[in-house]
Amino acid sequence: MSTARATYRHGDLRRSLIEAGVALAREGGPDAVVLREATRRAGVSPNAAYRHFADRAELVEAVSDAAQGAAAAAIEAELADVPAASDVPSAQERLRAVGIGYLRFARDEPGLFRVAFGVPGNLDRAFEAEKAGPGGSSPFALLAGTLDDLVRFGALPAERRPAAELLAWSAVHGLAMLVLEGPLHELGEEIRVMAGRRVVEMVVRGI
Amino acid sequence: MSTARATYRHGDLRRSLIEAGVALAREGGPDAVVLREATRRAGVSPNAAYRHFADRAELVEAVSDAAQGAAAAAIEAELADVPAASDVPSAQERLRAVGIGYLRFARDEPGLFRVAFGVPGNLDRAFEAEKAGPGGSSPFALLAGTLDDLVRFGALPAERRPAAELLAWSAVHGLAMLVLEGPLHELGEEIRVMAGRRVVEMVVRGI
DNA sequence: CCATCATGTGTACACTGTCCACAATCGCAC
DNA sequence: GTGCGATTGTGGACAGTGTACACATGATGG
Numbered sequence: 001m002s003t004a005r006a007t008y009r010h011g012d013l014r015r016s017l018i019e020a021g022v023a024l025a026r027e028g029g030p031d032a033v034v035l036r037e038a039t040r041r042a043g044v045s046p047n048a049a050y051r052h053f054a055d056r057a058e059l060v061e062a063v064s065d066a067a068q069g070a071a072a073a074a075i076e077a078e079l080a081d082v083p084a085a086s087d088v089p090s091a092q093e094r095l096r097a098v099g100i101g102y103l104r105f106a107r108d109e110p111g112l113f114r115v116a117f118g119v120p121g122n123l124d125r126a127f128e129a130e131k132a133g134p135g136g137s138s139p140f141a142l143l144a145g146t147l148d149d150l151v152r153f154g155a156l157p158a159e160r161r162p163a164a165e166l167l168a169w170s171a172v173h174g175l176a177m178l179v180l181e182g183p184l185h186e187l188g189e190e191i192r193v194m195a196g197r198r199v200v201e202m203v204v205r206g207i
Numbered sequence: 208m209s210t211a212r213a214t215y216r217h218g219d220l221r222r223s224l225i226e227a228g229v230a231l232a233r234e235g236g237p238d239a240v241v242l243r244e245a246t247r248r249a250g251v252s253p254n255a256a257y258r259h260f261a262d263r264a265e266l267v268e269a270v271s272d273a274a275q276g277a278a279a280a281a282i283e284a285e286l287a288d289v290p291a292a293s294d295v296p297s298a299q300e301r302l303r304a305v306g307i308g309y310l311r312f313a314r315d316e317p318g319l320f321r322v323a324f325g326v327p328g329n330l331d332r333a334f335e336a337e338k339a340g341p342g343g344s345s346p347f348a349l350l351a352g353t354l355d356d357l358v359r360f361g362a363l364p365a366e367r368r369p370a371a372e373l374l375a376w377s378a379v380h381g382l383a384m385l386v387l388e389g390p391l392h393e394l395g396e397e398i399r400v401m402a403g404r405r406v407v408e409m410v411v412r413g414i
Numbered sequence: 415c416c417a418t419c420a421t422g423t424g425t426a427c428a429c430t431g432t433c434c435a436c437a438a439t440c441g442c443a444c
Numbered sequence: 445g446t447g448c449g450a451t452t453g454t455g456g457a458c459a460g461t462g463t464a465c466a467c468a469t470g471a472t473g474g
Contacts, residue, residue, distance in 0.1 A: 122393040166402045174381025186329040195373045206413020255422050
């Protein structure tokens with residue numbers, strides 16, 4: 001943390017920098033992840049960061065991974081409330097839970113959300129461990145799992161399964177971004193909750 | 208443009224700065240709209256900008272308005288290809304056109320798109336004239352119009368009309384953002400087109 | 415014709431990311 | 445142990461940014 005260290009070596013500077021970056025992102029989104037400020041909070045000179053990250057973008061990427069882990073935790077928490085029965089209604093309910101959890105995370109942690117899902121990455125890395133929550137799955141993996149269930153229980157025709165992640169994710173992500181930093185910024189709380197519910201219903205109905 | 212002016216006064220500096228800002232945004236999105244660079248391109252000292260904008264954010268906002276105008280033009284172009292008949296199928300076709308036009312703009316002008324729809328604004332201003340395309344309507348207004356048609360022709364129950372903009376917009380905007388600067392960055396062209404079509408279908412079916 | 419006011423200039427400051435040369439320390443071969 | 449090489453952190457520097465303050469210029473209305 002911010003304890004002025006006695007030793008020349010820091011111990012685990014990389015982790016400290018990521019933690020400081022997460023704290024910054026929490027308060028101001030991706031742009032607030034300032035390399036110099038992170039080193040300051042880690043009690044270290046600015047250049048020390050370059051021993052662990054090639055440049056600022058790489059630090060932000062690591063922070064983004066951590067933020068995706070937090071998002072996964074929020075989704076897992078929402079999923080925990082719905083019984084894991086092996087039938088269509090409960091599979092649909094789990095899909096709703098994933099969407100609601102995603103939106104809840106966006107509302108509760110807007111800064112983290114933006115750094116998690118508003119920073120260029122690639123699809124190949126969507127499943128990797130750095131982005132996982134406590135349960136070991138990344139947000140993308142959680143969504144994919146519920147869609148697989150929908151297919152297994154016959155609620156989603158197999159030929160519509162490919163790229164179905166994109167549909168579900170797009171709808172929910174779009175609402176979150178529009179509300180967080182887009183033209184819907186000043187929407188009232190109750191309208192946002194209502195819109196969230198209806199977007200999720202649109203996905204369940206239209207996927 | 209970049210012609211070194213002879214006179215002390217500039218003439219229409221505000222407009223020049225916005226145009227320079229649009230050019231910058233086109234190449235690099237919102238972060239590329241650099242106040243000093245805009246003044247440089249306008250052939251003027253950095254501080255001159257402060258006679259027309261309170262700060263950088265205000266310049267970016269003006270650039271965003273202009274970019275939304277360009278988006279409206281793209282949507283209008285897409286709408287122009289579908290006959291304006293007064294029946295359900297053609298109203299649905301117009302809704303598709305709005306979505307496809309939006310996605311096309313995102314693909315053709317990613318920088319402008321991000322400055323248009325990734326910058327905090329508010330819903331109150333969504334319809335105002337600065338954001339309008341050649342046809343005089345803002346992107347939001349174009350969408351609202353097609354949704355009104357859907358209600359008029361009986362394809363959308365009136366009780367589902369409120370906030371239906373949010374549903375349609377969210378789905379399409381989400382896909383665009385995920386592909387442009389989110390985790391779906393490296394998706395292939397054909398997958399993106401396919402995903403676009405399917406998202407639009409999901410909206411038509413699920414709204 | 416001159417005063418006023420809008421508009422553009424110059425200088426300055428704090429802040430950022432990043433480069434370079436140097437210093438301290440850890441860990442391993444002998 | 446001892447010395448040495450690789451890691452990791454430091455210090456100083458530079459270009460670039462947004463923006464504040466005082467000043468210069470020139471168009472305009474009395």
